[in-house]
Amino acid sequence: MILIGQYDSPFVRRVAIALRLYGLDFEHRQWSTFGDADRIAPYNPLRRVPTLVLDDGEVLIESAAILDHLDETIGPSRAMIAERGPRRREALKVCALATGLGDKAVSLVYERLLHREKSDVWMKRCETQIAGVLDALEADRAGRRFAFWFGDEIGHADIAVACVIRFMQEAHSGVFDAGRWPALAAHAGRCEALPPFQEIAQPFSAPGD
Known part of the structure; x- marks a missing residue:
């Protein structure tokens, strides 16, 4: 997985911390929404972060949606939120x-x-x-x-x-x-x-x- 965005964003940081706590490996691309907007655009036309690129090439955007996927991946017994x-x-x-x-x-x-x-x-x-x-x-x-x-x-x-x-x-x-x-x-x-x-x-x- 590739996580795009700088850690001074609270939204990128919350995703990265969840990835680490879940023990999921990821590559971090420390791209800025200002200085690196053109590099982000092919993955996220909004040019916003966090953007998560999955191993199969699927792209997830917005921290809540990304965390929902991570919870599903890790399973309800380990997810850091109640299932229902x-x-x-x-x-x-x-x-x-x-x-x-x-x-x-x-x-x-x-x-x-x-x-x-x-x-x-x-x-x-x-x-x-x-x-x-x-x-x-x-x-x-x-x-x-x-x-x-x-x-x-x-x-x-x-x-x-x-x-x-x-x-x-x-x-x-x-x-x-x-x-x-x-x-x-x-x-x-x-x-x-x-x-x-x-x-x-x-x-x-x-x-x-």
Whole structure:
């Protein structure tokens, strides 16, 4: 398999960490959506990452779809999410909130760095959405007494939240307040201490750098 995208993307990183935790071998092509867009295009016409090229040449795009395939490949007994029922829906909701949070954080990067005329209204909207999601995730995580979100084993929800928090901390200094969201800060710290998180990491680089 070939994973395309840089690890400073929380979406690429969550896929790479899942691959490592599943023990699945892959080649990493550290292509940027800006500098390497023409190299990505033959695999993904959206020129977005993550993009995963399977051994038979099939191409998967979007982190949730890629992880769904990996779960199917690894089997339900090892998949890092419940196979069905309320536990699966709970985990998918946390993942959706985390990836939505990531989308808003990325939007803020583009607005601040790529647009000459910045929209204060749009930036305020993104910041309000980010704070609202962090409040919701904080309340959920603080009410759980497991090592990870849904038990003592790490899952996709844990990875998604941790990857997005790291991205926000690096891309938007001061946006994530550990004092306001202590359960999330502790959660991210626990995940980031694990070897796959330490191995699969890349400092944030602004578009065009």
